[in-house]
Amino acid sequence: MVPKKIAVIGSGFSGLSAAAYLSQKGYAVDVYEKNETFGGRARQFEEGGFVFDMGPSWYWMPEVIEKFYNDFGYTTSDFYDLKRLSPGFKMVFNNKEELIVPDSYDDLKSLFESVEKGSSKQLDIFMKDAKAKYDISFTNLIEHPGISIMEYANFETVSNAIKLNIFSSYEKLVQKHFKNEKLRSLMEFPVLFLGAMPKDTPSLYSLMNYAGLKLGTWYPMGGFYSVVKAMKKICEDQGVNFHSNSTVSKIDIKYNEAINLQVDSKIKVIDGVVGSADYHHIESKLLDEEYRNYNEKYWSKKTFAPSSLIFYLGVDKKLPNLEHHTLFFDTDFSIHADEIYKDKKWPNDPLFYVCAPSKTDDSVSPKGCENLFILIPLATGLEDNESLREGLFDKVIKRVEKYINEPLSSHIIFKKSFCVNDFTNDYNAYGGNAYGLANTLNQTAILKPKIINRKIDNLVYTGQLTVPGPGVPPSIISGKIAANILNEKIK
Ligand SMILES: Cc1cc2nc3c(=O)[nH]c(=O)nc-3n(C[C@H](O)[C@H](O)[C@H](O)COP(=O)(O)OP(=O)(O)OC[C@H]3O[C@@H](n4cnc5c(N)ncnc54)[C@H](O)[C@@H]3O)c2cc1C
Secondary structure: OOOOEEEOOOOHHHHHHHHHHHHOOOOOOEOOOOOOOOOOHHHHEEOOOOOOOOOOOOOOHHHHHHHHHHHHOOOOOHHHOEEEEEEEEEEEEEHHHHEEOOOOHHHHHHHHHHHHHOOHHHHHHHHHHHHHHHHHHHHHHHHOOOOHHHHHHOOOHHHHHHHHHHOEHHHHHHHOOOHHHHHHHHHHHHHOOOOHHHHOEEEHHHHHHHHHHHHHOOOEEOOOOOHHHHHHHHHHOOOEEEEEOOOOOEEEEEEEEEEEEEEOOOOEOEEEEEOEEEEEEHHHHHOOOHHHHHHHHHHOOOOOOOEEEEEEEEEOOOOOOOOEEEEEEOHHHHHHHHHHHHHHOOOOOOOOOEEEEHHOOOOOOOOOOOEEEEEEOOOOOOOHHHHHHHHHHHHHHHEEEHHHOOOOHEEEEEEEOOHHHHHHHHHHOOOOOOEEEEHHHOOOHHHHOEEEEEOOEEEEEOOOOOOOOHHHHHHHHHHHHHHHHHHHHOO
């Protein structure tokens, strides 16, 4: 029998995951990617001996990625060496105060106790609850397609949700356990960087504290792109065909059965589509209005996770005082948060994050040099130009120089920036978003954009704008959910 043909639009983690699972089920799968290289927001580029991961750098929840490999008969070490970072990361506060977050939980408790008396006990209580949330998410919630409330209507899920109060405010949960502002910032940073204000985020997401602080912060040697390479190899083993520089410009429905897919100037007749490019782009640019799930008004009311201004820097010397991950919380976050979520303007003195993978991995920079990735969260939809980018660059570099107490700007031998316009142009991202939709209460589970197209049976969506949400592990799970649904519908 001739296998049915599936097209996957986009080669990010969700597209790679969906392609692998569909191919494993016996479909003939083609992945069409508009860019020259694969991996979507996790692409990598090389310049002058520096190897830059363009997006993700925090490897959390390694067991989700391991599970994906296991489903195809592999294990993580078949592809790369996965290192647990020690320390996990560092946070820098005003007046050079800092928290160096150790990888051992016992050391973390000692750190908490040294900052606030009694807080190590509170950390135990917080983590017990966070682990329970992590466990119910992975056993009862995360693999649901989020199509109907009935998916969650079993006794165990409902009773756990009530017991753990998963919809209460994340901010209140943190405040209940910790008084010290630095400890509060440490507990709140994972939700800040991936989406919304702690006050608008359900306490369910304390599962991320459990993931980051207890299960550890990891690094795949060779860079995060090692994960893309591994997933692509798995796809190719399964028989998936990859097409780069291949922009899909139209999904044309023929009597709700065959689909004509326009890829550049060619028409491909296929049996099913996985839309893993940004959801809004697929709906508004590739589908006729009658086939869309949502209109522009719907999207304009959604709360998007921030966009980002990123600098990829090659530095001709080693820099002291920076860890692999260093978070600069040395200015007032409430002002920056208003600039992102309320006023939607360029921040004046933002928090930012510095990743220096060359602290762990010699292969990402020339000898004696440092590879830096600086990320500043910004509102989506902002005007973006060189002078705005440069204005912030000068400010953050001065803050890094002050902190490390050494000149930096005169040692930068490579520099490239990436911001709102690049997210829009390179990924067709709505408003130039970096991480999709914010994890707010009214954008969780069944309240996220639906993974199925309600009008076309053989079209499903996947990726960070639908279930389960933004981040590498959720995107991989999203691809699996989409593959299963499409398989059920087509077969
Ligand atoms: C700067 C940054 C830092 C991040 N840091 C972390 C982190 O540390 N840890 C973590 O877990 N997560 C992180 N994330 C989030 C994570 O990277 C994303 O959630 C995930 O990669 C999204 O995958 P995706 O498949 O949904 O989308 P994408 O990776 O965007 O893939 C979609 C693909 O579709 C392609 N496409 C678009 N339109 C078309 C078209 N018409 N035709 C063909 N192809 C098309 C795009 O080019 C793109 O390759 C980060 C994201 C960013 C941007």
